[in-house]
Amino acid sequence: MRRTRCYSPAGSARRGGDLEFTIKAHEGGLVSRHLYEHARAGTVLGLSAAEGTFTLPSPRPDGVVLIAAGSGITPVLSMLRTLVDEQYPGAVSLLYYARTPADVPYADELARLATRRGVRVQVRHTATDGHFTAAHLKDVAPTFAQLPAYLCGPPALMDAVRELYDAEGIGEQLHTEAFTPPALTVPAEGVGGRIRFVRSGVEVTGDGRTLLEQAESAGLTPEYGCRMGICFSCTQRKVSGVVRTSAGEQSAEDDEEIQLCVTAAAGDVDIDC
Ligand SMILES: Cc1cc2nc3c(=O)[nH]c(=O)nc-3n(C[C@H](O)[C@H](O)[C@H](O)COP(=O)(O)OP(=O)(O)OC[C@H]3O[C@@H](n4cnc5c(N)ncnc54)[C@H](O)[C@@H]3O)c2cc1C
Numbered sequence: 001m002r003r004t005r006c007y008s009p010a011g012s013a014r015r016g017g018d019l020e021f022t023i024k025a026h027e028g029g030l031v032s033r034h035l036y037e038h039a040r041a042g043t044v045l046g047l048s049a050a051e052g053t054f055t056l057p058s059p060r061p062d063g064v065v066l067i068a069a070g071s072g073i074t075p076v077l078s079m080l081r082t083l084v085d086e087q088y089p090g091a092v093s094l095l096y097y098a099r100t101p102a103d104v105p106y107a108d109e110l111a112r113l114a115t116r117r118g119v120r121v122q123v124r125h126t127a128t129d130g131h132f133t134a135a136h137l138k139d140v141a142p143t144f145a146q147l148p149a150y151l152c153g154p155p156a157l158m159d160a161v162r163e164l165y166d167a168e169g170i171g172e173q174l175h176t177e178a179f180t181p182p183a184l185t186v187p188a189e190g191v192g193g194r195i196r197f198v199r200s201g202v203e204v205t206g207d208g209r210t211l212l213e214q215a216e217s218a219g220l221t222p223e224y225g226c227r228m229g230i231c232f233s234c235t236q237r238k239v240s241g242v243v244r245t246s247a248g249e250q251s252a253e254d255d256e257e258i259q260l261c262v263t264a265a266a267g268d269v270d271i272d273c
């Protein structure tokens with residue numbers, strides 16, 4: 001069976017040649033652990049075309065703020081490398097969080113990039129410096145309120161930064177990329193229906209979680225990739241019934257393709273899975 005996951009290229013968009021990925025080995029993670037333990041020169045992997053909207057603006061603004069933590073370094077490092085390669089004349093500030101100095105990927109390169117004209121890099125260690133604060137951001141990017149910002153990291157960092165930008169009234173300047181899916185909630189009246197996974201002969205009661213999570217809890221192993229509606233790996237046919245998506249759309253159409261990871265039952269549902 002082919003397993004699909006999304007990974008952000010870390011390389012500069014201005015250089016051709018090899019693609020570079022940096023993948024954190026998750027405890028219990030299927031694909032990341034497999035790659036960590038088995039990927040070797042010569043391993044063949046399938047790649048689909050790059051997609052997404054987490055990209056640098058064009059034309060370039062006067063300055064750019066980059067904020068990341070953990071494996072969220074990959075897309076913002078790509079942006080930083082790209083700006084340096086194209087000799088971007090503006091100011092670019094990177095605020096990066098890792099637990100300890102030993103947990104900082106690309107530490108030497110970040111130190112080198114910080115010596116380039118217009119580039120400021122601040123690496124914070126959460127074990128000693130604590131988590132994100134407005135003071136950390138102002139320290140590395142005093143004019144952040146006038147600049148677009150690109151943020152990628154775990155949910156707690158994303159929430160803290162979003163809260164600051166919203167409080168400052170500059171929420172529209174913040175661009176985000178999440179690696180982990182947000183929770184999907186279904187209104188109480190939609191919960192309690194019967195979900196039937198027809199091919200497997202398994203029946204469960206809708207509890208507001210996604211159909212993917214409900215299938216997994218029932219012991220099924222449907223294919224998935226991003227778990228947030230990006231990659232379509234989890235697409236299955238809904239035979240009949242009412243579902244609600246994370247975007248708040250409800251559908252009662254028969255015989256339609258749905259993404260199990262961003263859809264929950266909003267009544268009785270039959271899935272061809
Ligand atoms: C746009 C995008 C870009 C990304 N870029 C990167 C990147 O550059 N680098 C990077 O390291 N990652 C990146 N990711 C994350 C990556 O796609 C994977 O999610 C990550 O590698 C984990 O995959 P896995 O197969 O190892 O873990 P999985 O097996 O999918 O599990 C993920 C986590 O969920 C838990 N889990 C698994 N199954 C269940 C279950 N049934 N119920 C409850 N919990 C469960 C596991 O224990 C694990 O902690 C990106 C994600 C997205 C959406």
Ligand code: FES
Nearest residue numbers: 225226227232261
């Ligand atoms: S798992 Fe990627 S769209 Fe559902």
